[in-house]
Amino acid sequence: MCGIAGYWNSDGASPDVMTLAGMVAIQRHRGPDGYGWHVDHERGLGMAHTRLAIIDLDERSRQPLLSANGEIAVTVNGELYDFQKIRADLYARGDRFRTKSDSEILLHLYPRYGIEGTLSYLRGEFAFALFDRRSDTLFLARDRFGIKPLYYYADQDRLIFSSEMKGIFAHPDVPRSFSEEGLFHQLMQTQVPGTTPYTGIRQVPPGRFLAVRRKRNGGFHIEQHTYWDADFPLAGEWRFTDEKDAIERVRASLLDAIQARLVADVPVGCYLSGGIDSCSILGLAAACRQDPVKAFTIGFDDAGYDESPIAKRMAASTGADQDIMMLRGEDLYTSFVDTHWHTERTIYNTLGVAKFLMSRHVRDEGYRVVLTGEGSDELFAGYPGFRRDYFLRSDQASGSHHERRLQSSNALFRGAMLSENEIDNSALNALCGFTPSSLQPWLAAGSDVPALLHPTIRASLRGYDPGGAIAETLSADRIRGRHPLDIAQYVWIKTMLEGQILTWGGDRVDMAHSMEARPAFLDHNLAAVAFQIAPDLRIREGREKHVLREAMKGLLPEELYNREKFAFMAPPAHRNEEKSRAFSDLAADFLSDEAIEEAGLLDRQGVRELERRRRHPSGDQAELVRIDALLNHALGVQILRRNLLSSDLPAKAKRLALQKEQTPAAS
Structure with a gap:
């Protein structure tokens, strides 16, 4: 890299x-x-x-x-x-x-x-x-x-x-x-x-x-x-409709993808959370190696978000050499500014900071390469929004039952992974037949955005349709005639995977410390198999990633094999007093009245009102999650404006180039 x-x-x-x-x-x-x-x-x-x-x-x-x-x-x-x-x-x-x-x-x-x-x-x-x-x-x-x-x-x-x-x-x-x-x-x-x-x-x-x-x-x-392009077939034309055949092809293709990514002239480790994806990667990598695999795990001091106990059991079952980095809530704002220098865009959840800190730790431990589990949810329908669209859009008689179950079991992630209310966008409805659930939380947040914008910018963007702008970039030829689950996965791949998971959750925070991440699930040969698997083999009886679970059944601990998808995220600031205080310390600098007026991007009153709503919420958990995300974005905008868009950046770059150890050689 x-x-x-x-x-x-x-x-x-x-x-x-x-x-x-x-x-x-x-x-x-x-x-x-x-x-x-x-x-x-x-x-x-x-x-x-x-x-x-x-x-x-x-x-x-x-x-x-x-x-x-x-x-x-x-x-x-x-x-x-x-x-x-x-x-x-x-x-x-x-x-x-x-x-x-x-x-x-x-x-x-x-x-x-x-x-x-x-x-x-x-x-x-x-x-x-x-x-x-x-x-x-x-x-x-x-x-x-x-x-x-x-x-x-x-x-x-x-x-x-x-x-x-x-x-x-x-x-x-x-x-x-x-x-x-x-x-x-x-x-x-x-x-x-x-x-x-x-x-x-x-x-x-x-x-x-x-x-x-x-x-x-x-x-x-x-x-x-x-x-x-992600090539989902027309509805009813899936190649893999036999469960045994699909399981064997997934297992063989994933193993091949992992073996290819273990090739390096430096040591290769693995990221390990408590999910099926990274555990599958670790298990197969361990089977391919004669020496113990180094497994790096992030732990949080909030039990609701900490997956390290399950990760420990998985590491023990494979004989991995596990390294757990425990993070406190306030740690995630200590490096918030440095993380934005690398992400070059705002982040809604401080998981990006956690991964920034982990990549530094991995480098300090002498590793430059790790295998990761990104891409599994995209290929095998892991996110709760995919199940929501599958049950509500596929003429499933039990759709309302599964909707209630999803909202209950994913309560921590409502406002981020799931919208608490149905959000419709006319342009996306016209293209997809519905507004994909994965975009609904952010479209809901979009209704709060105009109040945060500087009045001049707000006036210029009056009537702007963010969902319509996204819809214009999506290929109608890859959407029309497809099953709702395939449409939901396709839209996520073209938006959230590339724009979030692989940027501020992937390359940018990994390479911040010269650390290369290799997401084996995003091997295009494996993807070609996954796109052809019938929806009822991806989601079976309300359980996501059915075919992957079955392909990895002998490798996963029983509790993990049966566990529902748990989104890997950092605890929001409102759940932790120290973390909330750390946010406020940054906001006192970057979101002060003076800083907002000087930047000319945000509306001071809009930011103050959002802060008031977090202190005195009128809604439920989902509203607090959304407010936390909006405040993180507002803070990130101010950080990026001051540090990345600084007028002295070309001069800084030349100074770095003039340093003896930075001077490049001609080819």
């Missing part, structure tokens, strides 16, 4: 090397093991790379990499699994390699198969930039689920790309401000796919690539292409 950055001047002017160096130096946390840059002076293109050595620790693997004839340049962030097989096949065809790096296969696949053919070969989590001098084309590509980030900014003069937005902000000509719509979505939690909170900065969406070419009169022509 690494960090990449670069920019292309539309007039062909040679990029400034110090600016290029600063763009990766500001991301040095992503890769402290080496720095490199390449400038094509004739074409006006520069690429840079900061490296975390996981595969092939040799210095010769320093990036950017150039083809033997110098016509192709590539810089890569991520891991490409099965690269050994691809190398062997290409070697048999006459290709010769200069390094042992997995990234070098791109220089050999692309001339043979083109960009789409190359992407079809790749397995893993990755984002890369590839420049073809012959066609004067820059390709920006991202993995199928969006595990690895890739952002870009384009105007008439230049196109800039980076693994993190701070790398783009390190360029002095990029505006550093919230967009109005981006600010709205930061306060309500759910981003519009493909967008960011900031003016002019976009994401390369998961499963897509950009083909960028210069226009004759300045600027760039940018084409976006889809090479992969």
Whole structure:
């Protein structure tokens, strides 16, 4: 795993090397093991790379990499699994390699198969930039689920790309401000796919690539292409309807995904909570290894949210070497500001801070790689909202019974994972046939957002429909004619998985401390199986992830095999006096009347009213959870504005680049 950055001047002017160096130096946390840059002076293109050595620790693997004839340049962030097989096949065809790096296969696949053919070969989590001098084309590509980030900014003069937005902000000509719509979505939690909170900065969406070419009169022509999407079949056309067949395919595919991700030239550990997902990963990883697996667990001082007791029993059953990091409520606001420097977006729950602290602990323990359980809920219908949509939208006679059961058993997560009231959005209803339950809590929070916005911004966004903005980005061809459960899972994959779980809950807090997380469930070969499993094998008799439970039955402790999905979240501030006080200490700085007025983003009276509602709630647990989330977002907006959007960021990046240990080497 690494960090990449670069920019292309539309007039062909040679990029400034110090600016290029600063763009990766500001991301040095992503890769402290080496720095490199390449400038094509004739074409006006520069690429840079900061490296975390996981595969092939040799210095010769320093990036950017150039083809033997110098016509192709590539810089890569991520891991490409099965690269050994691809190398062997290409070697048999006459290709010769200069390094042992997995990234070098791109220089050999692309001339043979083109960009789409190359992407079809790749397995893993990755984002890369590839420049073809012959066609004067820059390709920006991202993995199928969006595990690895890739952002870009384009105007008439230049196109800039980076693994993190701070790398783009390190360029002095990029505006550093919230967009109005981006600010709205930061306060309500759910981003519009493909967008960011900031003016002019976009994401390369998961499963897509950009083909960028210069226009004759300045600027760039940018084409976006889809090479992969979550492919749920039409209702009734599922391939796996036999339970035994589905169980065997899931077990074999998951084992294969884990084996691929255990390959590294450094030690590999596992994250372990008390859920089926991480326990399955640990159990299969332990079966593949001859030595004990290092298992890292987060524990909370709130028994309602602490899963460490179950995790202990799972670790003991596999002979794992368990390491438990216990966190107090106030610990989660101590690092709230530092976490936002890395997430570059607001977070509704301090789980992101907990994972930030855990990645630091993992690094300090000498580990750079862990396997994680993210993606299981998306593939096997684990979240309570999926069950809600399955029972209420599938003509299930017992729908109302299961709805009551869901609301009761998920009381802690109402207001976040479940909305306490039905929320309808006309645009989503028109597209999906219903408003997916996974979006309803955030649409409910969206009704509180206008009161938090500065009056000028509020007036500009009057009538704005956040649900409609999300619906416009979703593929109708992948939704219409599908089963309600498939629709619910698809919408979550395109919104919450990429925009939340894999960003502030994944890459950004993991790589904050040069720690690589490998989510084995998000292997696209396993996903291809999961998408074809009939809904009644994913949810059976009200129980989620039925087929996965059965596939892992002999591996899981009995209590875990029978346990209902428990969302892994940190305790909200309202549940803990010390944590609430820690929040208030931060708010006294970032949400003071003076700070709010100076930033010009929020409405002072709106923030004060929200604080009053938390002190004197008129509703139930769900309202308090939603208020906590809104206050976290408001605090996060102010933190991001002060620290990330600071006008001295380009100067800070150059200072880092000038430090001797940060100076990159030319390729």
